Amino acid sequence: MALITIEQLQLDSRLAGINLTLEAGELLGVIGPNGAGKSSLLECIAGLQAYNGRIELDGQNLNRLHGLQRARRIALLPQRCQSAWALKVADVIALGRLPWGDEDPEPIGQAARQTGVSTWMDARVDHLSGGEQARVWLARVLAGRPDIILADEPLASLDLHYQQRVLELLREHAQLQRGVILSIHDLNLAAHWCDRLLLLDAGRIHAIGTPQQVLTPAALRQVYEIDAEVDFSGRQPLIRVLG
């Protein structure tokens, strides 16, 4: 069943004619060059942009939902995050409970364990390294127990180990009645982890489908203007840019 259905989404000059569904249990990757509209798409679904067209959540018009109701079901992990105040890690994660109006220790503790930040609960978030902070921001999103996570390039500034950990967590989240939309630059990781890929080019959908359907040398040449070798025969898909 479709968790999210998008029909004819248009956002000034940034997005046009977007038709899309996010199925339950799906990890959908959004790829495309810089400025293709990846962040704008996620911001529309998160309720941050006034768009034209229609976005439905479980068949309900997203614009009709109260902000807090929407926020309980859809959470945004923005590209860049920074705390203005020297908050403790525990308080940052508790921020994820804002849409619920509580600070329930159970989901907060679980989110901290999932992301491996339990031991720093009393540390100040600005004293952590960039990679450690990225896990705290993710824990904040998980603490709200949303059905849908919109993750905008969550892998930037993470080392290889934590890239894998974050992708595992998002993969784990996209089960049953939940889903994840992930904007991502690394095509190899996108091909390996995502169920389906959406290739955006200048605000329009260039292709949508399984990684094998979307990541063709022709599409990569057209959208990224690169020559690439694509190999889906091995255990892991391999996209190699030819110099």
Next chain:
Amino acid sequence: MTPALILLMLLTALASLYVGSTDIAVLDGLWQWLQGTDSAAAIVIGEIRLPRTLLALTVGAALGMSGAALQGLLRNPLADPGLTGASQGAALGAASVFYFGLLPAAGAAAPALAGLIGAAIAMSLMLMLAGPSRQGMVIMAGLAISTLTGALLAAVLNFAPNPFALSELVFWLLGSVSERGLDHLGILLPALLLGGGLIWSQRRLLLGLSLGEQVAQSMGLSYARGSRLIILGAALLVGASVAVAGAIGFVGLLVPHLVRPLVRNRPDRLLIPAALAGAILVCLADIVVRWMPPGRELKLGVLTSLIGAPLFIWLVWQERRKWL
């Protein structure tokens, strides 16, 4: 934390009732005043020291809370009613009323009302000028608006009808809670309750804004509506306190800094403690003013600025080190 601050505030208030040029039995005087007896002690307490103490407490609470709210809204630890143009806007509004007799329909509340309007206009102009890249631009935009309102205020002073009116206005601008009566409290207290209530209703937005506007909005909080309510609340607090007591600088800037470590830096939990700490600080400063040797009184606003400005320099230094 909050109970401890309440206790400290009550002790400060009691101490403030004991300080004055004549020795009187404070508790007896208070009791007699409450019963309506016309003894000397009752008059000193009821007419002079109690209004002064209560005004110092409410002005301090209003400034402390508005500082905490503005810093949270603008996500800038250097934001303060004085640095965002709000105080000068309020002073301009109130001074215009004194001179030109604007808003006659509002009666005794006219200066406070004009102060509120002035503060709200100044802060709205500042926000418009700072634009969406608010965090860094706030101080620059605040400086620009303060300069503008300062120039207009100077023009008002320039055209003062007579030297007496001029010196009266200048002394009022220096900031003081002396020689005012309980009727001033009738203006300040409702402003404190209403403005504080508006800000308190948006405490979750202040917490959500810690991670930026985008995150706050994605969590279902309405930034557009909430920020307007916070600005209106802060304008009420600053406008009323400036109209009644003149400019008492740096309280709104420093109090949140003193209290923040006690509330784990959470902007939502900062509001009430900042109000209490502001009340304590201004009341203590007013006690110091009364302790000074007799002669020309050091104005309360001058004292808070003399103490506050070096601390502000220290804060800028701390901020600078963060970016190095």
